Amino acid sequence: MKRNARKRRTPLAVKAVAASAALALGGGGLLWANFYASAHESANQAGTGNRTKAASNRIVAITCPDVRQRLGTVPPAIQGEIDRELAGLDRQTTAFNQRLAAAGEEQAKDPEFIENSLIQLLQRSRTTVLQRIPVKITQAGGTAPGDLLDLARCTAVPAGQKDTGGQQDSGGQKDGGGQQDGGGGQKGGLGGQAGNGPTAADFVDITKVRPNIRAKAADGRNASTGTFTTRCGVNANKLRNSDNVIVAPGVTNGAHHTHDYVGNQKIDAFSDNGNFLQGTTSCRNKNDKSSYYWPVLRVQDGTQEADHDKLGGGKEGNVGRILTPKQVEIKYVGNRNGKVVPMPQFLRIITGDAKTTTNGLANANANWSCTGFEDRVQLTEQYPVCPRGSNVVRTFAFQSCWDGANVDSANHRSHVAFTDRNGDCANGFKAIPQLTMRLVYKVAPPAIVNGQVKNPYAVDGFPEQLHKPATDHDDFISITTGNLARKIADCVNRGRNCA
Known part of the structure; x- marks a missing residue:
């Protein structure tokens, strides 16, 4: 579906969702001070078609890249501060997944709801944090990764998708242990008493x-x-x-x-x-x-x-x-x-x-x-x-x-x-x-x-x-x-x- 064919949320509706997500953050409301700052282009555009198509299915989770995996060396003086920024990203993702869990009716009425009213807003919020982290590392004398903004993009996970991560490799021996071979995956539905697994x-x-x-x-x-x-x-x-x-x-x-x-x-x-x-x-x-x-x-x-x-x-x-x-x-x-x-x-x-x-x-x-x-x-x-x-x-x-x-x-x-x-x-x-x-x-x-x-x-x-x-x-x-x-x-x- 082309971008210009999408339904657009009214400013009032978007602000209402933002307010709901901010409340869900509890003590983390300060993270939303620059909520409407312009997002990096890759955060708004990359993968949009796939996410919109996925939105036609039942979406069971919103998942975002793990920024911690991309960090190299952080100056010790600001390690705790960077950890708290990363914890803020986790808090954002959690808040939007809470909003998603309560959005069954909106999903049913509007296939674009997840994309327009949740994912895009989450990405903008992540972009604000991901712009701050390299600045803090550089100011403390460290070398910041140059591609953190690429990690602003989040993904809707449809019911029945086995995983959203990287290459699946359950093999491999660690410290003389046994070979891992679990196998299996999700075959539909989400299950679990709270609606987020297991199946x-x-x-x-x-x-x-x-x-x-x-x-x-x-x-x-x-x-x-x-x-x-x-x-x-x-x-x-x-x-x-x-x-x-x-x-x-x-x-x-x-x-x-x-x-x-x-x-x-x-x-x-x-x-x-x-x-x-x-x-x-x-x-x-x-x-x-x-x-x-x-x-x-x-x-x-x-x-x-x-x-x-x-x-x-x-x-x-x-x-x-x-x-x-x-x-x-x-x-x-x-x-x-x-x-x-x-x-x-x-x-x-x-x-x-x-x-x-x-x-x-x-x-x-x-x-x-x-x-x-x-x-x-x-x-x-x-x-x-x-x-x-x-x-x-x-x-x-x-x-x-x-x-x-x-x-x-x-x-x-x-x-x-x-x-x-x-x-x-x-x-x-x-x-x-x-x-x-x-x-x-x-x-x-x-x-x-x-x-x-x-x-x-x-x-x-x-x-x-x-x-x-x-x-x-x-x-x-x-x-x-x-x-x-x-x-x-x-x-x-x-x-x-x-x-």
Whole structure:
């Protein structure tokens, strides 16, 4: 459809939608000060035809490029400020997805509604932020990416579309782990108690999945073969929030989904290196004040949790009964080819990607299985339906190579890396103890009836990520006292099994 054939919203209607979206932002209203500033041409025009055509279908989400993936080095003095700008972009996308969720009648009446009244306005707002970020980086003495404005463009996701991200690649071995081969995708409809997933196609009977785990490679002569186990509980005290101090410091609800926390008991958006050590810990070893946190798992059975009417919870499509793990295993292991160095104090690591539905699976590290099947089947793109007597298992193997200098980076990824296929750290990185985590849940198997899933379970996530299993991720901040970091490395290097 040509641009001049579109219906145009009246200025009053456009202002009403803008006001609605601004209200949905809550405390972020200042982001809209330059809402009607001229957008970069690529933001207004690129991909317009495809989006207009998609609008004739039922649109289930609006997704925008992940700007964090494009950032290089950010001057440390403004890292927090840039993180808050990026958190503002997430807040904008969330607000417009909330507006979309309430716009069923408008969609039905006007196929152009999503394009004219939501996407174009969101793109203009993103453009304002994306113009500010390079200026701030340059003024602080850094080198800003030159193509950030290309990331202003957002996309309407029609029901039935499998993904909106980059190349799908569920294979690949990470740190000696098994080959990922989840397969499957959305086959129509959106499903989920809150209307944003999961769908029946997001589940698979694990007894019908062929084995996909490759044999582990042999250790080298100089391997660090020990293990160090830390026991920090299962979050029975329900320490939870929807902050993320790593990616959105100083921003309440920066994660837009709820996390379980074990270890350090003083972690929220306003924690920092200056007060991390003041927190108590749930770990038996009181020298382990590290923070271990992950998205909660919920059963969408109609239960209204305490956050059912709050941001991060039901207002952003994260609904249902939160499950407390029946078991949490946290273990540090070594490198199969050499010795490890201690983790530096306050090292931050994020494993997996909360935005794989947008970004594709390049950084996905979700591993789903069932007890009794873990050595045969690991899934990335589907949730397992476990047989009677078997429990759902989420496992994470974190990046185990460190650049030797930085405890964080602009994109919160490039300062750490996985080993290569030979088990070595490349690019001069140093091997550190590899953090591994195993979470076990008792979950009643969801039922698939006439192509619809009843009482599904799913991880919390950003509303536009559709509760896909590949969006699972885990976060960690190394905080230790009593020389514990060195003791962990020494244990692993000496081939001992310590706890």
